[in-house]
Amino acid sequence: MQYRKIDLKDYVQIGEGGNGKTYEKPSEPDLILKVNKRGLNTLEFVKKEYDVSKAVESLGIKVPKMYEIVEVADGYGTLSQRIKDKKSLSRICHDEPERLEEMARILSEKGKELASTPCNTDFFPSRKQQVLKGIEITRFISKKNRRIIRNFAETIPENDHCVHGDFQFGNIIQSGDEYYVIDLDRFAHGDFMFDVGHLFQICNMYASMKQVQDIFHMTYEQFKASWDAFAKAYTGKEDHSEFDHLAGKFACLDLVVRPVFQETSLPQKIFFSIHIKRLVKQFF
Secondary structure, three states: OOOOOOOOHHHHEEEEOOEEEEEEEEEEEEEEEEEEOOOOOOOHHHHHHHHHHHHHHOOOOOHHHOOEEEOOOOOEEEEEEOOOOOEHHHHHHHHHHHHHHHHHHHHHHHHHHHHHHHHOOOOEEEEEHHHHHHHHHOOOOOOOHHHHHHHHHHHOOOEEEOOOOOOOHEEEEEEEOOOEEEEOOEEEEEOHHHHHHHHHHHHHHHHOOOOHHHHHOOOOOHHHHHHHHHHHHHHHHOOOOOHHHHHHHHHHHHOOOOOHHOOOOOOHHHHHHHHHHHHHHHOO
């Protein structure tokens, strides 16, 4: 299949993230051109992003519309809907800290929407099966902890509802009265606690890291407060210690599934190894 060729000379860079850059064309202000960094700009990778976005939208979940795969220089990119005047929930927490509890409630609502939406299990993978694979291939946990984590993972029932994969305050954006879900490349089906475990890890395990604070525009204190507010909103209880304990177990699974998505470097393996030991000791 032939894809339309885009000349970057016609575009202006407007953003940059961990995976690539975004551009706009002055004559087409309603479109965003996304070009991933080398290695992630292959047709296979970009087509997967495109297909996943289309599949999530078909479930009735509000996402920026994906329009077209295009050829850019020696790789590929996508043209999608530009959401004007957008802000992530994490940016709102930074700019208007008095709204943190409100943003946590919104995140909880969006989480419940995902958890109640039936997923296309023919297209999207099982997060449980991905986790079990991750347990087998990961090289940063001991045999004892591998057994403990596997035993827990095997007790989780299969579930045909949606799992975002990177569920956190930065991946829900607001534009006016509308909220959009973004960064869908780890979308799957399964127990929503997989997503909760990921959020727990960010708000409690990663919160003290300067680079994480910079990425999310949130302070350590805001991370801690946001988890407390989210857990209260999600459970409807002031005392969410039981919920926290379960989330801590799922945080272990969130670590061991990482090698399924991307290769882990030696520093990452050391970092994950330390956190796995702490999580297992605290929650199992």
